[in-house]
Amino acid sequence: MKVRIIPHQRASASWNLALEEALFLRAKQDLLDGKEVQPIVKLYSFSKPSVVLGYMQKLSEIDYNFCKEVNVDVTMRTTGGGSVYLGKNDLQYSLILPTDYSKELLRRINTSIVHSLQDVGFSPQLKIQNDHPVIRMDNKSFVFDAERRFKNLLLHHGTTLIDDYDYDYMPRALKATEKEIHNLQSGNLWLKHHSEVREKALIKAFEKNLPEDSSVIKKGFTNEEIKLAEKLHKNFYTNKEAFSDGKKKFGICYLPTTVYNMELYAEKE
Numbered sequence: 001m002k003v004r005i006i007p008h009q010r011a012s013a014s015w016n017l018a019l020e021e022a023l024f025l026r027a028k029q030d031l032l033d034g035k036e037v038q039p040i041v042k043l044y045s046f047s048k049p050s051v052v053l054g055y056m057q058k059l060s061e062i063d064y065n066f067c068k069e070v071n072v073d074v075t076m077r078t079t080g081g082g083s084v085y086l087g088k089n090d091l092q093y094s095l096i097l098p099t100d101y102s103k104e105l106l107r108r109i110n111t112s113i114v115h116s117l118q119d120v121g122f123s124p125q126l127k128i129q130n131d132h133p134v135i136r137m138d139n140k141s142f143v144f145d146a147e148r149r150f151k152n153l154l155l156h157h158g159t160t161l162i163d164d165y166d167y168d169y170m171p172r173a174l175k176a177t178e179k180e181i182h183n184l185q186s187g188n189l190w191l192k193h194h195s196e197v198r199e200k201a202l203i204k205a206f207e208k209n210l211p212e213d214s215s216v217i218k219k220g221f222t223n224e225e226i227k228l229a230e231k232l233h234k235n236f237y238t239n240k241e242a243f244s245d246g247k248k249k250f251g252i253c254y255l256p257t258t259v260y261n262m263e264l265y266a267e268k269e
Helices: 013-032 064-069 103-119 178-187 199-209 223-237 240-244
Strands: 003-011 040-046 050-053 073-076 084-086 091-097 125-129 132-136 143-150 153-160 216-218 266-268
Touching (some): 003 013, 013 040, 013 050, 013 073, 013 091, 013 153, 013 223, 064 073, 073 223, 091 103, 091 199, 103 132, 103 153
Parallel strands (some): 003 216, 050 073, 143 266
Antiparallel strands (some): 091 153
């Protein structure tokens, strides 16, 4: 079966995540109906800096009112883990796969990302951290991921840090302590600190490598997917009341001191 690639889209974090969940829910229904589930690769970026909470994370762990004051979007994803502040130029990726999770699958996904970055001139490596294959460069973190699982259906998504030019509001937005700020600045890297990044070339490299040598078909969103995304966008992704119901305390998700364990960042249905 061909892998469906959805062309890169720059839009709000809430809309992009609503589209992503619409794809997952349609795939889930196909699975329940006994239909074949098509693998999907979706690449996207946010239209402005955004704070994304982990699923059911306490809203009080971020400064929601400050975010609204300075025009930083706030939304919540359907995968676990903590809050993350992401800039306009950071590249998001999402995979919907008809398969069970395994560390071998994680290795394959991250190897594809390594190859993508090598194609545009970077030299990342796969390293084993807490028995998981993770991506590092100069011994620093810059790729972060999480999952949602249903039977043998997997939503695996993540971000690649590209540029922190619009991260001025991050410390206050995430209520980061001085120690956390130091850890973020010293333990993570943004690719543009290393060398210039051409967005179109990077997107093309991800589109080439993430399907893992499968044949691909480029296809945008169907009307049905858009309608479902609009409903999700209204009822969840832009609904502060949905965020306020959160009971889980996760903290900041991309602190280098956080122990990496995919089981902690996977929502299972």
